[in-house]
Amino acid sequence: MATLEDIGVAAAFNLLSALVFFLAFAILRLQPFNDRVYFSKWYLKGLRTSPSRSGAFVSRFVNLDFRSYLRFLNWMPEALKMPELELIDHAGLDSAVYLRIYLIGLKIFIPITFLSWAVLVPVNYTNNTLKLQLKNVTSSDIDMLSISNIPLGSDRLWTHIVMAYAFTFWTCYVLLKEYEAVANMRLHFLQSEKRRPDQFTVLVRNVPPDPDESVSESVEHFFLVNHPDTYLTHQVVCNANKLAKLVKTRAKKQNWLDYYQLKYSRNNAHRPIMKTGFLGLCGEKVDAIDHHTSEIEKLSKEIAEERERVLKDPKAIMPAAFVSFKSRWGAAVCAQTQQSRNPTMWLTEWAPEPRDVYWPNLPIPYVSLAIRRLIMAVAFFFLTFFFMIPIASVQALASIEGLVKVAPFLNPIINAGFIKSVIQGILPGLALKLFLIFLPTILMIMSKFEGFTSLSSLERRSATRYYLFNFVNVFLTTVVAGSAMEQLNTFIKQSTNEIPRTIGVAVPLRATFFITYIMIDGWAGVAGEILMLKPLIIYHLKNFFLVKTEKDREEAMDPGSLGFNTGEPQIQLYFLLGLVYASVTPALLPFIVIFFGLAYVVFRHQIINVYNQEYESAAAFWPDVHGRIIIALLISQVALIGLLSAKHAAKSAPFLIALIVLTIWFYTFCKARYEPAFIRYPLQEAMMKDTLERAREPNFNLKPYLQNAYVHPVFKEEDEEDEDEFNYKLETESVLVPTKRQSRRNTPVPSKMSGASSPSLSEVAPKHSEHTN
């Protein structure tokens, strides 16, 4: 148990380390040779070019203007300056709404902090319970401010119940307002946007096989019959997974070829040599450049064959299609209705935007989906509660005794003092750490297996799972102090009304731990984020080894994106801590507030200057965020019931149960009231937009615009790399072919642009789409 002083020291230390990170960032970002790392978003948008073509050689790499170092924190006000509307325009709605999660944290917790310090802290502090016990029980100064200091059965506990009501109502009020605001932003975004192919398009899955017709014909006939007035065109989905794999392999080889050619050009003395075996460690030695050139040639041939096969073979056509309509109204109708009497056939859903499609999952049939979902639910249950079993066995293996048993010949090496201590100190922890690092990837793979069809839904599902995992294995494990497996055992064996008690009693005891956690993971972690260490290092390595042209340099920088699947669940942990401790240990709240404030500024800066969002889901994740904050509220209420019953104030339980019922009701109300805005496209909106557009551009020909909007990305990539190869195809198209420069510049900007103006999507004409205009 830490005293106030300990906490103070820890806070100072963590604030200092945050300051060091900011200082390092301030220095690094001013160096021109880091410019592409810290302003990558602007480069991708084409609004910034490599600095200092002119000027001294040194100043191309190091910033010598010392005055700029003095204002080392001035990126903060800059980050806050951009208004929200401009931010949406600049980085997309997803990013802007993501920032609102931090903002909602501030909105919820600043008033709660003031209120609880004004009311609860005096009420708690003016007791002597802990002072009297101090001799027996370890207790910290922080606990003097917490509910622990209230004697058993005291009437003062009613204050905490009243405060729980106040906190709940305030949180719900903020959530309601925010849900409404985000829903409006989303509708406004969809409304004010330029034309986007996904507004007109519906993804149709599980097209039933027809012995007489191809998939394409079957789709066309079905929609011509059932949506005669609105059907426009469609694109079938072909299974280009193998082709994509080949193209990826070739790109990798090409990279190596570039590397060796660069090496050779720098040192003309002898040609680079490589080994063909595993990881270049064994096998016969060959000339690296020749080897890769021939490999690439071979691959190119294979790719060409595979491409022909995909375009011609009817077996490569999947029973899924993107069906486009003449109006948004038609698409909205088709996406929201059931088409066939068998509800597992002709499944329609609003198409994700082209960048957002996760192609490999499109052809999974319905029954398989249901089974996959079951398998993944069971797998996730075991992953959450029993993940410690394999790790424990790895740890046992990684211990000295384990290693010696498995490989006795290692005995002499292991017993050397230094190595022994390394193994004992690092290996067991390493196994757990490695697992935790790979966890988001594992969860992502699970989501992919489950069969979601868009990247955004994959990330949302992974986020949900990550949140659950964190809740069980970080929050509950810390509070109840036992592995998840042990908890499961405890909870099953405990009586139903004992469970909240177990949690409730433990909650105030862990306050100091969580304060430290918030400072390390929250404050320092967020400050570290701004440094972008990993991309910085990778960029400079690539820059040194691979970059030959300006185009290479462009590609060397991978700014990454927000990473909803890992980021959001971590924020949710802070909501959970804040709400649980609000009425128990108010001393924790200021730390939460500082976290949200800091994170808001840092991520706003990153979103403006660095991250490049891969897709735009128009804030489709908000219902999840909203739901999880309400779950945090419910948990805080359950914990308070448990705590109060341990404090012999059980007669107050009905009041808190009523609060729980009200909170659940609030959730269902919000779900019915606002969630449809995130799933459906209201016909009124669609009709309005259609009418407006028809009045503005009465002669716009929609068909060529939509014809090739949904083309497997491998065709697009291919196309960018060797355009000439397919020029013969383009000649049959009536679409204007833009210059390469334009199409390159356009692809990475937010979808609203790419949808509206990126004709690179239509550079390929898959043969099987037989509708010409």
Add this chain to the structure above:
Amino acid sequence: MATLEDIGVAAAFNLLSALVFFLAFAILRLQPFNDRVYFSKWYLKGLRTSPSRSGAFVSRFVNLDFRSYLRFLNWMPEALKMPELELIDHAGLDSAVYLRIYLIGLKIFIPITFLSWAVLVPVNYTNNTLKLQLKNVTSSDIDMLSISNIPLGSDRLWTHIVMAYAFTFWTCYVLLKEYEAVANMRLHFLQSEKRRPDQFTVLVRNVPPDPDESVSESVEHFFLVNHPDTYLTHQVVCNANKLAKLVKTRAKKQNWLDYYQLKYSRNNAHRPIMKTGFLGLCGEKVDAIDHHTSEIEKLSKEIAEERERVLKDPKAIMPAAFVSFKSRWGAAVCAQTQQSRNPTMWLTEWAPEPRDVYWPNLPIPYVSLAIRRLIMAVAFFFLTFFFMIPIASVQALASIEGLVKVAPFLNPIINAGFIKSVIQGILPGLALKLFLIFLPTILMIMSKFEGFTSLSSLERRSATRYYLFNFVNVFLTTVVAGSAMEQLNTFIKQSTNEIPRTIGVAVPLRATFFITYIMIDGWAGVAGEILMLKPLIIYHLKNFFLVKTEKDREEAMDPGSLGFNTGEPQIQLYFLLGLVYASVTPALLPFIVIFFGLAYVVFRHQIINVYNQEYESAAAFWPDVHGRIIIALLISQVALIGLLSAKHAAKSAPFLIALIVLTIWFYTFCKARYEPAFIRYPLQEAMMKDTLERAREPNFNLKPYLQNAYVHPVFKEEDEEDEDEFNYKLETESVLVPTKRQSRRNTPVPSKMSGASSPSLSEVAPKHSEHTN
């Protein structure tokens, strides 16, 4: 604990009483003066008229043909003879599918009975556990056949687990097949049916208020804009609740007037006299005929005024409307899509058929609905678990001491021996019995308060609640042996894994009780149903006191309908018992099978000959039935887990947990696969039907057909009673006015007829529906 002999005696007794009921029925139904009671359905369809106009006077009342008494059970094969398709045609799909619930009981339990008697009974019987204990524990012969006879920790328990798997798989298989069959029947029914107004109509609720437009204009503009190609017409809903009440009062007075007039006509000596006060017990004496005549006149005037007001006053128009479309496709699209960006405005749903609409609930706004739902959920929780509190206090009051305390002056009367014993013996039980009799009504009132808009959905919701109530207060109370309140307390205080154990251990002990229950409530109860005692008595009373004309006699018989809200939950109790005991006490199964067989025959007879279904929901209740059988399965699995853990076979629990997971998965699979068929109207189906009909009747004018399909029933009733009064309205209509005889004959037949051919619906033209053709 009963021995096999006791059970045998009870079975014989109950079979005998069932036989007596059947005999009584056979005699009563052959008497011509009961003809209208036992064949009321045929009278309502107009296919049967009062018998024996000719013939001897006696044979008009008593059947003297003694041969017909000999074949007293031949209604049974007759009931089974009618093929299902004809049954659907005769009594509607709801009734036909309702019968399938009994059939599914037979399909599930006959194979399970054979299997469990072939496998489980020998396995259980060949142990000596109970014989060894027999001296200590009370145990019955039935228990020799049950799982109780297996020693603790025996490997034979694996047989029960394997059997649980077999039973689950068989039940799920039957359920799946049946769900598919019913879904197909429903779609086929909707497809093959004649034109019905609800196929073209959508119920729109929560029309937002507009300061410049009336509701009618607002609706018209909205749908003309957002469904320009398909919108046809609409009817606003007006608040005619007060008018309906007045009309009802007048009908009651009219009844009394008829009664007095009949009395006067039979005895011309002196005019009948009545008192005007409470229930005719006090107040001044007046001439009954004059009094009622003047009252009716007054009411008629009021009704005319109120009718004018409803039709003219804009405040009487509710923010709801029935919107009709040019095609089924248009209606299906509108019902399935979200109209406005605020999902609580312009709520659309597939309109119930006109007879099915529950008018008073149409204008409830969205927020109010959400709050009502919360209140009712809480109220139902208290009703289920704490209903014993008020009843116990009534019982305390109804005891001798209670009565004496409240009303000391009753002391001498109460202490008389006979009255004392009556009070002590009957009153406490009476309070509970009265509550149970009124329970379905209470639940129905709760559903009405919740705001459902159709009778069918009201009944479905009441059925769900009644099932839950029965489950807690009949099944659990018997098994755990304590009131619901005590159970709640036990379950909260017990550990999570103790709960299944508590249930599981008690289940085999209650087998004999439930066997008796099945015989009394199931066998004798069902056999009693066929006698129709209540309607029989009421009919003859009415016939004696009120009937003057043939038309009166028609109205005197109220055959009732199936009563889904009370009937289905009771059947579900048998599914629950059968599935729970299948692997525990197989001896119970034959009793269940006999119940289902008997009930199937009896209800098939009743549906063919008696019941008159009030509405047709096209088997919309099936998902509920399916879901509840699966809940019974889950409960049986949980109970088995508990039982096995008490039998020291805890290591087998994972196998049953896997079974539970699989069962839940099966439920979600079926829900996704089949439930849409019961909620949505697939566009493909709608389009097919539209196309067919357009080809068959290219010149059919839909508008007049739909214009007045949804008129508040009070306008229709009024119309039937005093047609002349509104003839001036009819003259403005272009619809053919049928003769009274036709419209009377048509109204009570199944909806498919009434929708297609009952023009009585369009006899009134509410002024506010301003669309003329």
